[in-house]
Amino acid sequence: MQITDSQQAAEALCSALQQGPWCVLTGAGISTDSGIPAYRDEEGQWKSPPPMQHQEFMASHSARQRYWARSLHGWPQLYHAKPNRAHQILAQLQQQQRISTIKP
Secondary structure (H helix, E strand, O other), rough: OOOOOHHHOOOOOOOOHHHHHHOOOOOOHHHHHHHOOOOOOOOOOOEEEEEEHHHHHHHHHHHHHHHHHHHHHHHHHHHHOOOHHHHHHHHHHHHHHEEEEOOO
């Protein structure tokens, strides 16, 4: 079946959801409309230094200080962020038991 317009896409999605529940995996970009900046650009390149890895964090006191300083700097953005439309739709689908979480 070839989908040619958004109405057909919506109908196909609704039909597929009836066969659920499904598990939805998203990237961090789902939260950009909530004011939380993406870590990568459209080509997948880091916009700023990549996150600190566990080994670096554990090996260096100064690395841990840098980590916590960066966390404190970014905290107000996260604190003030509100769920966006994508989050709300996923919550509704979960309440309708059309999507679920990953279970062992």
